[in-house]
Amino acid sequence: MAETPVALRSESAETIEAVRAVLAVAGLPVAVYPDHADPPAEVGLALDGADRADERWRHAGNRSARVxxxxxxxxxxxxxxxxxxxxALARAANRRVRARVVGVVGARGGLGASALAAVLARVSAAQALTVALVDGADGAPLEVLLGIEGHPGLRWPDLVGAGSIDPGELANALPVWMGVRVLSTDTRPAALTANADGVIMALAQSHDAVVLDLPRHAVAAGVAGQWCDVVLVLTTPDGPAAAAARRLAELVGGQDARLVVRGPIRDGFTPAEMAEFCGLTLAGAMRTERSLPAAMERGLAPGEASRGPLVRLARGLVRDLHLSD
Structure with missing residues (x-):
């Protein structure tokens, strides 16, 4: 647990009392700071309850939020x-787990967020990290994208109703793709089940990195803040995608969220302008990997083109997100 589990910037008695009442349930003390104060050096959750936001508080702690x-x-x-x-935010901010948990979400469907998540996991494993890739996205199961439908091992539906989960046993029971342990959905409806929090935390305890392929509705429900140390928002440089990415950025406000831009410049938007518009840090930009759809139709999984733009981007992300540190 951090030296200061929860810090609150507020001079409103009503806000202070409301925050303390909620966090008393978890037994977490709240350190209250006046509006002019700097955030503490080591804090789990930094809460800004002042009328005017302070960027120092937004970027403090393992998690932060306006409240x-x-x-x-x-x-x-x-x-x-x-x-x-x-x-959920306060508990997540004060957990101590082994893995760095990275969420990947597309600003809209069809952008290739699942492929990015898969290649990020694959490149991480190639750098001698133990990695879990978790399917939470809508649409076809991740196992189909990876071509491992026939591989033995647990899928999400097998974990429905599971009680206490042993991290080592869960890791060893998952199918492996390119050195990556994969928890996928299948044809049964069970993605992101009620015990998903316990499953994700078990994986985070037994791996160096966990990559989550997130659906947009899960981000809207706040689960990214519960699970992720960083969220990558994938978009394209056009007006509709920019608007969608900005809405997602608002939903993950207070987290370490970064923008990935894919494709040629459209409507005059550069990647840097997209990031500024969305209020996110630019994590990377890549040209469209035009050979990927045809390669996948031939049964090749994402990341086969070792010199392609997707793999180059993923290598940069592994470095910049300090996954291999």
């Missing part, structure tokens, strides 16, 4: 309605 008893700005955790989400 209040009314909506100060878009993305504010409004109490008491947002109590469950606040509890």
């Amino acid at each position: 209040g008893t009314r909506e100060i700005e878009a993305g504010t955790l409004v109490l008491p309605a947002g109590a469950d989400r606040l509890l």
